[in-house]
Amino acid sequence: MAEREDIDQFDRKILALLQADARLTNNDLSERVNLSPSQCSRRRQRLEESGAIKGYRAVLDRDRLGFPLVNVISVTLATHNRDNARRFGELLARLPEVQEAHALTGEMDYILKVVTPDLKSLSDFVNGVLLPHEAVQHVKTAIVLETLKETGELPLAGS
Template identity: 85%
Template sequence: MASDTRIDQFDRKILALLQADARLTNNDLSERVNLSASQCSRRRQRLEEEGYIRNYRAVLDRDRLGFSLVNVITVTLATHNRDNARRFAELIMRLPEVQEAHALTGEMDYILKVVTPDLKSLSEFVNNELLPHESVQHVKTAIVLETLKENGALPI
């Protein structure tokens, strides 16, 4: 675990608790961390202001909302220059199906985590959004059969 001298064990405990349940009140945190609610409030505010807590969000049920198909897509760019990478990044930012996008070293340039309702939607996404884009040379898709772990929590 990386160490940061600006945060102490109480801050780490607060971060871990909020990561598990962002709805915890300062009173809830106080009981679990053994600090007063006002101290928890000040610490939480500082952690937010200093960027340790970037935002709060609800974790939605993908299946219940009709996005049952999870896809891993690798992309190779047509040319490797700053403008082409910028154009691809702009494309990815406007596509809500893309849950994650990572630039890679090695054979593929990017790996994307994409959610779609079904195979037809995946096909339309690849054929209508990715492949026609000027920055893209090659796309390879894989459908996720089973998700073993997906929580996004940092090991605090």
């Protein structure tokens, strides 16, 4: 379990503002949280150094960039041991179309969120990459028809 960062309400507000728009300057933050730009700069730097802020990135439009299909794929491993799980994890790390991968309790071992340009690419991914892998026993695929909500923002209460 990760250590929880000791942050106050000013930090929470800064984090909430930055996760909504990472391009905000320290002057922008200063106006919104009622601290000086230098205080905002110090707080931001501390949050970055502590790992509370892991990085900054642009949110890209999947459809415009040629990845309109979102697929949810459940995977069951052939055997349940650390070596098999490690090999499967190494495979996933090499696959840029896998946007999320979660180990689960229950019937399935993993659930993946995978983006593809079309059905043929999805078929190639499942039949040519996942199923032939020695760690994989079973794959079940679902195509997302509509995304009702998608966010990477944390619910920073009190921000």
